[in-house]
Amino acid sequence: MMCRADQQPDPQDADADADADRTADAAFAALLxxxxxxxxxxxxxxxxxxxxxxxxxxxxxxxxxxxxxxxxxxxxxxxxxxxxxxxxxxxxxxxxxxxxxxxxxxxxxxxxxxxxxxxxxxxxxxxxxxxxxxxxxxxxxxxxxxARDRRAYEEELLRRREAAEEARRQAEADRARLQEALAVLQQSLLPDTLPPVPGAQTATHYHTASPDRLGGDFYDVFALDGQRFGFFLGDVCGKGPQAAALTSLTRYTLRAAALHDPDPVSALTTLNTVLHERYAGSGDPRYCTAVYGTLEPDPATGQLAVHLAAGGHPPAIVLRADGTADFLPTPGGLLVGILPSAPFTDATTVLGPGDTLLLYTDGLTEARTGQDRAGLYGDEALLAFVTAHAGKPPHAVVQALTGLLDSFGDGLDDDTALLAIGVPASDPQTRDER
Amino acid sequence: MSPLKITPRDAATGPVLELSGELDYANVAELHQALDGLALRPGRCLVLDMSGLEFCDSSGITALIAARSNAQTVRADVALAAVPPNILRVLRIVGLDQIFTVHPDIESATRP
The missing domain is CATH 3.30.450.20 (PAS domain)
Known part of the structure; x- marks a missing residue:
């Protein structure tokens, strides 16, 4: 009910109502x-x-x-x-x-x-x-x-929004910078291209288990002197930035050691000393597996002499032009960096036309092929697989193995690196396949 | 995937850790903890009973190396016992079969 002085009283209203209204009006008038x-x-x-x-x-x-x-x-x-x-x-x-x-x-x-x-x-x-x-x-x-309070409130909102916006911009800029840094680092860990080796062909593949994690596998091929080339491939323990730092130290130590003394056992021994010196006593043992070797092309025969040594690494495989393949064993080579002095075993072979040397990291032989880990791919299965590709040029072998890696899908939870070095086949038909 | 199970006990030669299941990056911290919790005295030998171990990745290898280096700082030793063939194969590839004493079974490992 309205309580207005100028309101016409409703003739239908009961007297009691009218009395109540008048009392209320008086009370309001005092306050109003x-x-x-x-x-x-x-x-x-x-x-x-x-x-x-x-x-x-x-x-x-x-x-x-x-x-x-x-x-x-x-x-x-x-x-x-x-x-x-x-x-x-x-x-x-x-x-x-x-x-x-x-x-x-x-x-x-x-x-x-x-x-x-x-x-x-x-x-x-x-x-x-x-x-x-x-x-x-x-x-x-x-x-x-x-509107001072309201303006202050709005300004505060605006300021907060600008601060949030600024923080977001900063975070995005930081992330972009970080990704750029990671990309540069990754490039320094893995070469984009390998130098041409006279009379030889090389092919590589790197399978990353996780794109935002810096990988722990590495490889390289580089000139040693007028005739010889050095090559290596390996796998550092762990993942992420610490693994990347270890990879970097390993790569550059091997390259420098190789220039000083290209003998494979000497180069790995130097690497072992450097890694042990760096990480022993840190309470966090860090080490790597590595194959390091030299290539010496013989222009007269077209053959490529290989001398390599390995520490803690699965054996290399040699694929022959005649369709056979076998491991090039380097038994007893210890993980690099865990002991002050470590045994390394070397091996030699000669690659003729159509032969290929295959180096790989254990992501390949440790890939799960079944539901549980008992069903690992294994070295015998790998040897059987590559034997079927013996006689093919390096890029074809790597391509076949890349297909095999892809077929593992989720079974492949580790990074995997492949490096194949071969001598072109003398058979013109095979050479044309390149 | 079977979870990692670590069961400690004592033998005449020193502490024994029975490992079973899968040892990998995801659970290796449990092994590190178990190793840190051991009071290994000079001259004693820690035996890792691996008969029930189904899988061991590079993180597990690192834990073995850490166990060995920690044992050496207190002039104690570490031995492996009953290593399944697939894990022994990995140990051979990385050369660890040369630096660890590897016993065929737990009885020979804990015989004083």
């Missing part, structure tokens, strides 16, 4: 503003009325207080826009006033007003045009709400 003028002057918002040209005709005390102005200096002397900041003025001219002219009312527009003394006060402004009896616009009534 006794003067509309006082409400106008001291309302919790600013009021002002302007002529259609903006000249201020009436302004309440609240707004004068906010702005620090005297009524005499404002009424009839200033326009509404004089109370606004430059930005507020501009917005008023371009948006506020035209919209008000079109719609006769506008509400909740955020503007800034100037305070005496140079301060600014963010406000929300609503205006309505009062029309005369013939519909002509007479004046503009405006309410002004203090």
């Amino acid at each position: 503003e006794d003067s509309a003028e006082d409400l106008y002057e001291n309302a919790p918002c600013g009021y002002l009325s302007t002529l259609m040209d903006g000249t201020i005709a009436k302004i309440n005390g609240t707004l004068l207080d906010w702005l620090g102005l005297e009524r005499e200096a404002v009424v009839g002397r200033k326009r509404f826009t004089d109370l606004l900041t430059v930005g507020g003025k501009l917005y008023h001219e371009t948006h506020f006033a035209p919209l008000l002219r079109m719609q006769s009312e506008i509400s909740g527009i955020a503007l800034e007003m100037k305070q005496t003394g140079g301060g600014r006060i963010p406000v929300l402004v609503s205006s309505a045009v009062k029309h005369g009896t013939t519909g002509q616009p007479l004046l503009i009534r405006t309410t002004v709400f203090d």
Whole structure:
């Protein structure tokens, strides 16, 4: 039920109801503003009325207080826009006033007003045009709400959003930089291309078990002197950055050692000393498996002499042009880096036309082929597989093995590196397959 | 995949850890913990009974090497017993069969 003094009593109302209404009205009257003028002057918002040209005709005390102005200096002397900041003025001219002219009312527009003394006060402004009896616009009534709290809240939100945005940009930039660094590192761990070896062909494949983990397998081929080339392939223990650091140390130690003394056992012995020196006593044993060897092409015969040694590594396989294949055993070679001095075993072979030397890491022979790990692929299965490809050039052998690796799917949970070095077949038909 | 099970006991020669299941990257920390918890005295020998071990990856190999090097710092030893053929094959490839004493069974490993 409404409680308004000017309300017509409903003739149907019971007397009791009317009595109750009158009592309530009296109680409200005591609490309510006794003067509309006082409400106008001291309302919790600013009021002002302007002529259609903006000249201020009436302004309440609240707004004068906010702005620090005297009524005499404002009424009839200033326009509404004089109370606004430059930005507020501009917005008023371009948006506020035209919209008000079109719609006769506008509400909740955020503007800034100037305070005496140079301060600014963010406000929300609503205006309505009062029309005369013939519909002509007479004046503009405006309410002004203090928006300082709201503005502070919005600014805080904005600041937070900008901070979050900045953090996200920074994180993305960091991630991009990290990926770039990882890519450069990975390249330094694995060569893009191998140098041409006269009278020989090489082919490689690297299977990464996880794309965002730096791999632990490595290989390289490089010139030693005018005639000979060095090559190596191996697998460091562990994964990630520590494994990558170990890979890097291993690669560069082997290359430097090989230039100093290309003998395979000497090079692996130097590597063993360096790794043991570096990681022994750290409480975190780190080591690698490696095959290192030299290639010496003989231009007269077209043959390639291979001298290699291995530590902790599965034996290399030699595929012959006649369709046979066999391991090139290097028994007893110890993991590189776990003991101060370690035994390494060397072996030699000669590759003739159509022969290929295959080096691989244990991802290949440790791949799971069944449901459990008892069903590992194994070295005998590998030998049988490659025997079927004996006589083919290195790239064809690597291609066949890549297909085999792909067929393991999830069974292959380790990185796998392949390096095949061969002498082109003298049979022109086979050579044309290249 | 069978989980790794580590059962410690004592023998006349020193502590014994019976390993069974699969030892790999995912659970190798359990073996490291078990090894750290052992009080290996000088002159004693830690025997790793591997008869029930079905699989051992390179993380497991690392744990064996760490066990050996820790034992050596207290002038003790580590021996392997009853190593299944597939794991022995891996140990041969990496040359560890030369640096560990490998016993065919647990009885010969723990005979004082």
